[in-house]
Amino acid sequence: MPRQVDPDERRQLLAEAVWRVIRRDGLERASVREVAREAGLAVGSLRHYFATQSELHQFAMRQAAERVTSRIEAVDLDQDPRQVVEQKIAEILPLDDERRTECEVWLAFIARSLVDPALAALRDETYELLGRAFGHMLARLGATDPIEVERIYALVDGLTVHGLIRPDLAPPATLRAVLRQHLDDLCQRVRTEA
Amino acid sequence: MPRQVDPDERRQLLAEAVWRVIRRDGLERASVREVAREAGLAVGSLRHYFATQSELHQFAMRQAAERVTSRIEAVDLDQDPRQVVEQKIAEILPLDDERRTECEVWLAFIARSLVDPALAALRDETYELLGRAFGHMLARLGATDPIEVERIYALVDGLTVHGLIRPDLAPPATLRAVLRQHLDDLCQRVRTEA
DNA sequence: GGCAAAGTAGCACGACTGTGCTAGAAAGGG
DNA sequence: CCCTTTCTAGCACAGTCGTGCTACTTTGCC
Numbered sequence: 001m002p003r004q005v006d007p008d009e010r011r012q013l014l015a016e017a018v019w020r021v022i023r024r025d026g027l028e029r030a031s032v033r034e035v036a037r038e039a040g041l042a043v044g045s046l047r048h049y050f051a052t053q054s055e056l057h058q059f060a061m062r063q064a065a066e067r068v069t070s071r072i073e074a075v076d077l078d079q080d081p082r083q084v085v086e087q088k089i090a091e092i093l094p095l096d097d098e099r100r101t102e103c104e105v106w107l108a109f110i111a112r113s114l115v116d117p118a119l120a121a122l123r124d125e126t127y128e129l130l131g132r133a134f135g136h137m138l139a140r141l142g143a144t145d146p147i148e149v150e151r152i153y154a155l156v157d158g159l160t161v162h163g164l165i166r167p168d169l170a171p172p173a174t175l176r177a178v179l180r181q182h183l184d185d186l187c188q189r190v191r192t193e194a
Numbered sequence: 195m196p197r198q199v200d201p202d203e204r205r206q207l208l209a210e211a212v213w214r215v216i217r218r219d220g221l222e223r224a225s226v227r228e229v230a231r232e233a234g235l236a237v238g239s240l241r242h243y244f245a246t247q248s249e250l251h252q253f254a255m256r257q258a259a260e261r262v263t264s265r266i267e268a269v270d271l272d273q274d275p276r277q278v279v280e281q282k283i284a285e286i287l288p289l290d291d292e293r294r295t296e297c298e299v300w301l302a303f304i305a306r307s308l309v310d311p312a313l314a315a316l317r318d319e320t321y322e323l324l325g326r327a328f329g330h331m332l333a334r335l336g337a338t339d340p341i342e343v344e345r346i347y348a349l350v351d352g353l354t355v356h357g358l359i360r361p362d363l364a365p366p367a368t369l370r371a372v373l374r375q376h377l378d379d380l381c382q383r384v385r386t387e388a
Numbered sequence: 389g390g391c392a393a394a395g396t397a398g399c400a401c402g403a404c405t406g407t408g409c410t411a412g413a414a415a416g417g418g
Numbered sequence: 419c420c421c422t423t424t425c426t427a428g429c430a431c432a433g434t435c436g437t438g439c440t441a442c443t444t445t446g447c448c
Contacts, residue, residue, distance in 0.1 A: 007424090026309035028222040031405060042427045043407090049425095053406065104308060110359065111305035114298060115220035127360055150356070150364060151372045155345065158352030162344070165304060166321055170344060178345045185379065201394090225435060236397045237437090243395095247436065 011049050011059060014039050018060035019105045027108040032056065058118055061109040064102050065126045068092060072133060082187060085137045089156055089179060092130075094163040095172040103160050141183075142190040155182055205243050205253060208233050212254035213299045221302040226250065252312055255303040258296050259320045262286060266327060276381060279331045283350055283373060286324075288357040289366040297354050335377075336384040349376055 005013070017039035021030045032053050036046040050056040071091040077084055094100040113119040134153045138144070159178060162170035199207070211233035215224045226247050230240040244250040265285040271278055288294040307313040328347045332338070353372060356364035 026306060044428060045426045107305055111301050112220060113359065123359060147371050147375050150368060151349065151375060154352030154356050154372060155349045156352065157355050158348030158350065161351050161355065162348050165307065165317060174344060177341050178348060181341050181345060238398060239396045
């Protein structure tokens with residue numbers, strides 16, 4: 001029998017078990033039984049923390065999003081704005097295994113959010129949060145055009161997908177290079193406009 | 195009992211039934227039973243055309259990809275290169291209901307392809323085909339930098355995702371505007387480099 | 389007509405699913 | 419010490435799943 005731990009910590013461990021199952025077998029295999037097995041718990045025990053499968057999935061999705069957003073907010077602002085923006089965006093992209101996990105999990109939940117209203121609400125929350133973050137980042141670089149905000153946001157999400165599905169053709173170095181090129185263009189245009 | 199139809203046509207009808215189920219309930223609900231019900235067939239009848247569920251899903255995914263790629267190849271080349279590129283890319287984006295269906299279905303399959311080798315092979319095939327298409331399109335505009343190819347490819351895929359999940363914040367007009375802005379920048383850079 | 393092929397339908401099996409439910413163990417405060 | 423709360427565990431039910439299998443109908447060719 002696993003030693004008792006702090007309830008919040010137990011929920012976090014269960015969320016991470018969900019992530020591992022999703023990475024290994026996909027979201028459709030993240031059943032309460034499979035997640036409980038992955039976490040080393042009985043189904044009845046898991047359901048003491050999450051009454052339904054839906055709650056479990058929502059929590060796992062929210063935790064994945066919060067790990068990303070909290071890292072973005074933790075970036076040191078006391079440096080060149082261009083560097084700040086680049087570092088913040090780097091926290092979203094699948095550049096290492098930790099961030100790759102978050103991206104894979106996120107993609108699985110995003111896909112399901114198209115047919116699951118509860119997940120859709122969570123998705124919208126994060127989408128709008130990130131959208132505002134991109135707005136602030138571009139403002140910091142002197143760009144205010146909403147089209148440019150959507151442009152870099154879409155670019156980053158597209159790079160994320162490419163990094164996930166073709167790590168051979170879109171490795172971390174390439175993702176970084178594309179991002180740098182885009183930011184270069186952006187900064188240059190701002191300068192010439194001024 | 196449904197009248198007998200041409201076998202290939204029947205397979206196409208079944209693929210479209212898969213698409214409808216995916217849009218309505220998600221890929222995880224696209225069971226042989228549900229698809230057969232959607233198509234108005236018995237399970238045994240469906241399995242006369244697709245021996246396994248995996249075959250059914252692969253076919254449905256391939257058909258969705260082919261509908262997009264064939265439209266791209268059908269774009270009239272006898273006009274301004276900039277227009278050709280814009281029209282080709284417009285065939286990928288979820289700008290109307292038909293294309294939106296393809297994109298939603300594609301996203302569902304892409305997500306599952308991370309844990310399904312058979313779908314991964316199909317995904318890679320299409321990814322490389324589109325990658326080459328973007329390479330040709332940029333070459334037509336005078337751009338050859340591989341980073342620029344990945345950049346516009348990622349941008350389009352990101353716009354697709356945004357158009358799918360937030361049609362309110364990223365409506366067709368916005369997707370088009372972002373694409374135009376990107377192509378404008380691209381063409382201008384080519385001119386100044388020359 | 390007959391006969392083979394193609395198409396349609398439905399049953400049955402074993403496996404897995406979410407969740408309602410009960411029972412017992414552990415923890416902590418009095 | 420006891421008693422309440424929290425936690426862990428497991429059973430049971432009703433449902434869905436993929437697929438192997440057989441039987442019947444329709445089609446098309448001779």
